[in-house]
Amino acid sequence: MDKGSGRVSDLRYLQLLARQYPNTRAASSEIINLQAILNLPKGTEHFMSDLHGEYEAFLHILNSASGAVREKCDILFENTMTREERARLATLIYYPEEKLREIHETVGDIGEWYKLTLHRLIEICRLVTSKYTRSKVRKALPADYAYIIDELLNTNYEVHNKKDYYENILSTIIHLGRAEDFIIAVSGVIKTLIVDHLHIVGDIFDRGPRADIILDSLMAHHSVDIQWGNHDVLWMGAATGSRTCIATVLNNSITYNNLEVIETGYGISLRPLALFANEVYRDVDVSRFLPKGPVDAATFDAKDAALAARMHKAIAVILFKLEGQIILRNPEFGMDDRLLLDKIDYANRTVRIGGADYPLRDTELPTVDRANPYALSPEEERVMAQLKAAFLSSEKLQRHARFLYTKGGLYKCYNGNLLYHGCIPMNDDSSFMEFSIGCEKLAGRAFFDHAEALARQGYYAPEGSPEKQSGKDFLWFLWCGRNSPLFGRDHIATFERALVPDETTWVERKNPYYSYYNDADVCIRILREFGLEGPHCHIVNGHVPVKSKDGENPIKAGGRLIVIDGGFCRAYQPTTGIAGYTLIYNSWGIRIASHEPFSGRENAIRNNKDIVSTSVVFERMESRIKIAETDIGEELRRNIEDLKWLLIAFKTGEIKERNSY
Incomplete structure (x- = not known):
């Protein structure tokens, strides 16, 4: 082996790698697995900014994924459920414990309601998890119900024998009095996996009452980065x-x-x-x-x-x-x-x-x-x-x-986008x-x-x-x-x-940056400064509220820069006219959601009142983005290359296989 050919040919590194993949079979299996992952759709990214301690509005937008949960309800049940029923189902996913307490006061046949609701939640969960590997989904499942949820998500309901099996699982859950726990568990899986990664583009603190509650929630999140404000x-x-x-x-x-x-x-x-x-x-x-x-x-x-x-x-x-x-x-x-x-x-x-x-x-x-x-x-x-x-x-x-x-x-380069708070x-x-x-x-x-x-x-x-x-x-x-x-x-x-x-x-004079961030050439120069180049690279910027009531547009420089000051702070809302913007970047493209002020958690639970949001798709891809085209894809390709070098080392005998028989 050429030990001067770079990092992947370094024998000591490969010996460490061989501890995890001790033989040809294990290394080959991982290559096949990683290669398959490269062809899956890109995970959904959720961008939020300027939360300013408004924990109720933050938690609601986090739970709803800026409307993505309600969108899944509409996709699956638009023809079989009324708008009000879909709103109630979405609220159940957002706040399962609180909504279940209310359900007992309004539902007659609770057993039948449990059965119907469990069917619907499993359908939503199946749709949300369809873009992930089974291994990744399993890791996101709550330990107490991991096996059961995994079985329900991967059971073919159309097969007669499996249909009985599926129905028997749900009936047993209800009979044992575990329906509510199971509803809470499945709702949690939906909220976890509907967004693959969360970006907070600054200003968690001040103005609103409880920034600490927001931070507790972020610490519990499965995948998050923060650009300091x-x-x-x-x-x-x-x-x-x-x-x-x-x-x-x-x-x-x-x-x-x-x-x-x-x-x-x-x-x-x-x-x-x-x-x-x-x-x-x-x-x-x-x-x-x-x-x-x-x-x-x-x-x-x-x-x-x-x-x-x-x-x-x-x-x-x-x-x-x-x-x-x-x-x-x-x-x-x-x-x-x-x-x-x-x-x-x-x-x-x-x-x-x-x-x-x-x-x-x-x-x-x-x-x-x-x-x-x-x-x-x-x-x-x-x-x-x-x-x-x-x-x-x-x-x-x-x-x-x-x-x-x-x-x-202070900043983050992620999947072709540059994220920072100020300027x-x-x-x-x-x-x-x-x-x-x-x-x-x-x-x-x-x-x-x-x-x-x-x-x-x-x-x-x-x-x-x-x-x-x-x-x-x-x-x-x-x-x-x-x-x-x-x-x-x-x-x-x-x-x-x-x-x-x-x-x-x-008067606090703004830096000239704010005079230039509408200029596409300036934004392209900023992106190049941070090593990003290409037609689908953008700047995601927080910090300055967008005065939408005065006609200001959050999409600037021909789409090169997007301002997503969340406008969560109630003190800013009379000036801006809205409660700000969030961003969703999935495998089909990027859409920006504008939000009306949140009427409060209690109203959301009792009256199924979502934050009124308007989504605009401002960039749609010609074809669905695969993981191969993302930063994770680049890392996986490097891992595949390393494993191929390990296979060579096994074949040449420079590293001896273990447990290969």
Whole structure:
């Protein structure tokens, strides 16, 4: 064997491979199996973005696969079931436990209902699993019912003997009182296998109530990747113990009256902040810091509002100081113009921004030392030390952060598509913007790779090391730094929105990328930068809500770029007019689904109210895509080639076969 012919001819590698395939029979069998898989249809990919803690809407779209489950019900039963019956069947698949409780109240002959429903669910399951190998389906089956479901899926109902066998299995399930467990199990298989792989294109956190519930669900998903959004890296930074990221998380959460995820979801006590705020800001004007968004008057009285405003002002001032410390510590961020605490004229109640003086609504800042405005007071230091310890000791938050690092990154190239959350930072002439943060000048993909390494350094570098500190600071930069690839603006106007009445100072100028992402040539250049080329390559982009009510189209640059900001966040929906977009890419092509706002889980279960979705197929393939044409197919071909080299090694005697007789 030519040992210089590359990786597959390396004898040591082949010896390791022979441990798994010890003889010619085993290696040949695997080659045949892999070759057969290459000719199966490509699995379905589901793309979602900008979930923003809206767990009910997320779980519903996940359960429904953006309408794919209902589509299967319609394909099979359009001529035998009414629209209402099909809607009820789809809801049963989405929420089997809850729907079964309701069924008992409305169905007369429950045994007959069980039998009919089991028949229908098995039919749907058979259709959903038809594109997979039997081995892959078996791996997805729940252990308790794996054998039974496998038998039912692979029984030919038309054969008389098998028909009796099939009916006997269902009758026995019902007779033994296991029908409901079995319905739940089959519904789970349908939801698992209707989507082969899930992509989350950023922003799981903030705005909505329970990002932690979304992450628990993603951790249980069989196949998922995540492209970090700016809100995600902010929470990842908080999980590293970055005081600036922790202060930002709290400032955002209190601003929108959304502390449930912190206190209930992650078990982090805000008592230290509350005690400090009540003591220091009790007699201070906090009117500019009242919570925004909906407030439940039954559980949130004037005292609660006053405390929330004090806490908000306390953490906002701490945040302005800590941001200043990061900017001073990292001159390469190029954000010195965002140092504003030292630009306040307390006598005239103004602040100097960009060479001009603007009036301030509020200059009562009792903890700001005018001689050293970016230094925390001793009391603020204690509060932040306690909050940092709480974030670091939250087991659930740390588990979620590790999951985001394991499954996530700044971008993903997958089956010819480039996925990222924010933007590819550009200059005014559409050239890629260069950065010199912990590196010589880098742009495009090279900077993305460097930026991801710095983000990981913030979590994994040794505690107390300079690398840890620079990584934590960089996570904050990714959240809101000038032209950060996840933020995509020249600055974040947190200070101005809180204190400056002149709304012209609130404008956050977008990176030129957003002027160019409608240009097909620019998008093709971006794809090439990331190693992708061809007529069926696309950019899938999150981050910026699509204002559909103003006629904005999520499909840009002639289909080269698709914006799928999910619009899950209710605060954005009056602006966008919808609840955003999701994407389905199956073996026949790509379709984008637009969604109306979700009316809630309870309404969905009780009244079979699905999210109203409109699907548009914007790219249909000339022929059905096979696994051979995907990234997995490329990997399988490499495996086949390796196994062929192993066969040669067996035949030449360089590796001896085991158990071949």
